[in-house]
Amino acid sequence: MRAIPRNRPARLLAAGALSIALLTAGAVGTASAAAFPPRPAATQPAGEVSVKANQVDVKTGTKVTFTGRTKGVPIGSKVVLQHKNGAKWTTLHASTTVKQGSSYSLDTTFRTKGKEQLRVMVAGATSPTVTVNVS
Template sequence: MATASITVKANHTSVKARESVTLAGHAKDAKTGTKLVLQHMHNGKWTTLHANTTVKKGGVFKLTEKLRTKGTEHLRVSTSDGKTHSPTVTVKVH
């Protein structure tokens, strides 16, 4: 079986605090219905945020999260089992 991989892009690289950012991408070789979660780097660890979605037909997905903390957010999309995750996306919150 091929190894799944996730690619993702944010609709904004800079947002105001409490504004939403949408991450969309493609989960290659992931089954339709696979649960995906949004994570951010917090105190040196990847922490799961509230946003989650499932992989749609064709491997596509989209999820939205409101970013509340000012600063630089390092985000990634991960399978709920944590075995596969996307490269890090950086969003500045001001």
């Protein structure tokens, strides 16, 4: 006959109790996760930005100045001008930074004729669209 160590039944009992505790905690965690679903991540940008063109009907080669104000955007943040290219927004080579007083101003010249849909983007916030007709 083989001798069973004295601590083996105690280890089996402890392992069983630990397994039950882990299974119960998992069920409670699942129930609490169902009762309190995670909040969706904030999809709102950190700030707001406006835009205004000094001219909306221009000849090719004419400089157009875009001005606007920001709200909730740090001073010194980079402002970029974008135009709609098909279904995508493409960043143009016109940029500036937000100045004291939360304002900005940037210039660009259009070389091709057509209707340009433009907006500015700063710190993840985008402005409403402004249209410039280039003839």
